[in-house]
Amino acid sequence: MLSKILPANVAYAETDVDVPLDLAWPQEWSAVTRAVDERRRQYVTTRHCARRALSQLGLAPVAIPTAPDRSPVWPPGVIGSLTHCPGYRGAAVARRGTLVAVSGWPAPGPPSMFAAEPSPPSAPAPAPGPSQDHIDLALSAIGIDAEPARPGPRGLLDRIASASERAELAALAASCLGTPAPDGSATELPATHEPATDSPAPDGPAIPWDRVLFSAKESVFKAWQPLTHLGLEFSEAAVTLQIDGRFAVKILREVPADVRGLSWHGRWVIIDGLILTVVLVGTARSRHAVSRAGLPLT
Numbered sequence: 001m002l003s004k005i006l007p008a009n010v011a012y013a014e015t016d017v018d019v020p021l022d023l024a025w026p027q028e029w030s031a032v033t034r035a036v037d038e039r040r041r042q043y044v045t046t047r048h049c050a051r052r053a054l055s056q057l058g059l060a061p062v063a064i065p066t067a068p069d070r071s072p073v074w075p076p077g078v079i080g081s082l083t084h085c086p087g088y089r090g091a092a093v094a095r096r097g098t099l100v101a102v103s104g105w106p107a108p109g110p111p112s113m114f115a116a117e118p119s120p121p122s123a124p125a126p127a128p129g130p131s132q133d134h135i136d137l138a139l140s141a142i143g144i145d146a147e148p149a150r151p152g153p154r155g156l157l158d159r160i161a162s163a164s165e166r167a168e169l170a171a172l173a174a175s176c177l178g179t180p181a182p183d184g185s186a187t188e189l190p191a192t193h194e195p196a197t198d199s200p201a202p203d204g205p206a207i208p209w210d211r212v213l214f215s216a217k218e219s220v221f222k223a224w225q226p227l228t229h230l231g232l233e234f235s236e237a238a239v240t241l242q243i244d245g246r247f248a249v250k251i252l253r254e255v256p257a258d259v260r261g262l263s264w265h266g267r268w269v270i271i272d273g274l275i276l277t278v279v280l281v282g283t284a285r286s287r288h289a290v291s292r293a294g295l296p297l298t
C-alpha cells in the first residue's frame, strides 16, 4: 500500500500479520520489556519490516533501537520512518541523499507532486505559470503514518488544526459531496484513492478529512524531529491537503539554518480502510525546466 505514495527508490515493507516476538534483537527488546503484548508485537513486527526494507537497499540486518526522543535509530547514512496501527505495520527507508523525482510548479505555486506517478484524471491542472520544473529531491528525512480511515474523535480538529486548516477541510468536504460513489454512497473518493473497505460514516463524508490531516501532521513530525531534534506543535505546521492526494507543508516555527532551505512534499492515500501519509524532505535540485510549450528554458 505504501507503494501508492512512495517514490520508487524509497524502500518499504509492510504487513498485517505480526511476526514472533523472538525476532526482536536484544538491543531492541529493552524498549518493550514492560509493555503489553500488543505494543510488543507492533514494535517487533515494524522493525522486522524495517530490516526487510533495509535489505532492499543492500544493507545487512541491524538492530533498530529507540532513541530517547522515541524515534527509531537507523544505521549510519540511512533515513526512515515506522508506523503501526491496528491491522497494519509499515516501514520506509532510504539512503540519505537518495534522489527522488518530484515535479512541481514554480514557487510560489501549488505544492509539488511525485513525478513517478502520472496525474490522475481528476487532478487539477497545474497552476498557470511560465514553466514546469522537473525537480529531484535529495532526501534528508522521511515520515510515514498510518491511521484507520474513520473520522477522528470529537474535538480532534480543535486540537490539531488552525482556523484556516479547518476552513480548507470544510471546503474539501463540500467539494466531494453529492457525487455518487462506486459503492452507492454519497461521496466519491478521488481517482487516486482506492475505496476503503469499511463503509463511510452514514452521515458524513467518505473521506475522514480530520484524520487525514492528523496523519499528515504525524508524518510531518516524524520527519521533522530526527532532522532538527526539536519539538513541533500541531499549530506549528500548516498542512494544506489536496483532493488529488498531495499535501503542502509549511513550518511555522523557527527552523534551524541547515533545515531552512529544505523542500517538503506530502502525499496521502486511503486504501483498504487505512489512511497512509508520507512526508519527504530534502534539497530540491532542478534537473531541467521546460516551457509550457515543452521547450527547454535557457
Ligand SMILES: CC(C)(COP(=O)(O)OP(=O)(O)OC[C@H]1O[C@@H](n2cnc3c(N)ncnc32)[C@H](O)[C@@H]1OP(=O)(O)O)[C@@H](O)C(=O)NCCC(=O)NCCS
Residues within 6 Å of the ligand: 042, 043, 046, 066, 069, 070, 071, 072, 081, 082, 083, 084, 085, 144, 145, 146, 217, 218, 220, 221, 222, 223, 225, 226, 232, 233, 234, 235, 236, 237
Ligand atoms: C511520535 C508520534 C508522531 C507517533 O505517531 P503515532 O500515530 O502515535 O504512532 P505510529 O504508530 O504511527 O508511529 C509510532 C512510531 O513513530 C516513531 N516515532 C516515535 N517518536 C518519534 C520521533 N520523535 N521522531 C520520529 N519518529 C518517531 C517510532 O518508530 C514509533 O514506533 P515504535 O515506538 O514502535 O518505534 C506521536 O505519538 C506524537 O508524539 N505526536 C505528537 C507530536 C506531533 O505529532 N506533533 C505534530 C506536529 S505537526
